[in-house]
Amino acid sequence: METFIRDTRLVTIGxxxxxxxxxxxxxxxxxxxxxxxxxxxxxxxxxxxxxxxLSYEETYKAIAEAQEDWTDFDQTLLDGLEKDEFNTPSI
Structure with missing residues (x-):
């Protein structure tokens, strides 16, 4: 790989x-x-x-390696919001 070396000066920007x-x-x-x-x-x-x-593959590997405990998340799935009036299909 060719190395690029050059002197440069700082310029004022605001x-x-x-x-x-x-x-x-x-x-x-x-x-x-x-x-x-x-x-x-x-x-x-x-x-x-x-x-x-990160790519999707790198993200998946990072999540798997972290071995985080997501058991608290299961409780939020049944927090009552599934019965909210906005989630009820209208007939």
């Missing part, structure tokens, strides 16, 4: 500071509007925001 990212890097990493910024031990990490989302 009351904040920002940096300009070269178009070649934005295209390479498919960055269009939003970034995810993370402070790490090595410095600041910028990446596409979509990378933070």
């Amino acid at each position: 009351n904040s500071k920002g940096i300009r990212l070269p178009q070649i890097l934005l295209n390479k990493y498919s960055i269009f509007n939003e970034l995810f910024l993370e402070e790490t031990e090595r410095g600041i990490l910028l990446r596409k925001k979509e990378e933070n989302k």
